[in-house]
Amino acid sequence: MDQQELAHILIILVGLLRAVGIASIVALIFLGARIRFIFLTAILTVGGIFTTVLSFLLGILSFTHAVVYELFAIGSIMGMLYYAYKDKKSAPPPKPSENTRCAFCSALIRENRDYFVLKCEDQYLFFDSEEHMKEFLKNIEEQRKFRKLDIGKPECYYSKTNGKWIQLKQEEVRVQETD
Structure with missing residues (x-):
């Protein structure tokens, strides 16, 4: 050539x-x-x-x-x-504001304490303890109706202590599929 x-x-x-x-x-x-x-x-x-x-x-x-x-x-x-x-x-979720409350018990989330963040598609729900997050996930359909939440399917959660996202197991989430 x-x-x-x-x-x-x-x-x-x-x-x-x-x-x-x-x-x-x-x-x-x-x-x-x-x-x-x-x-x-x-x-x-x-x-x-x-x-x-x-x-x-x-x-x-x-x-x-x-x-x-x-x-x-x-x-x-x-x-x-x-x-x-x-x-x-892998980027961390946004930091809680001073008015951010636990999605389960409505307690204030403090940035200097351990907290958990549940990612539901593009939305973040904050929890003051892992127990509250797991209890929320067990009864997620009831929580959606009770609190009038318009959230997607939970994907993963973030622990401030660990500093990383953790994928949810299927048995941890009891979501009814709706179309």
Whole structure:
């Protein structure tokens, strides 16, 4: 292959990098990822495009090195997207305000004490003890009606002491499926 054919192949790879980079930036924005992931993805995308094409056209990089660099940039962007997703999933819940109350007993939640946060789709319910949270989960349908709660299916809970999200087991949640 001559230089011009190789340049055409490289421009196609650059287009792929641009498409992956732009799609990743949009996905990161909608994911609500930290701004550093968005900037790093943009830098990798723009830097990869200019570095590869200009280096190849100026004769600094061979075609093989330019392709390897492009694939590295695409892999790095995909890795960044995965890491940002994992970072977002493991982020702690919002801190309780001074007026936040336990969803079970209505006691005030204190930030300096241990508390539990139940994640129900996009909503968070705070509890002052694990027992209250488990009792709430046992009778969740009654609690929804009694407290007039419009919450989704419980997914996981956060313990301030452990500092991490814990997935709920199916037997812990007694939710009636409604359509």
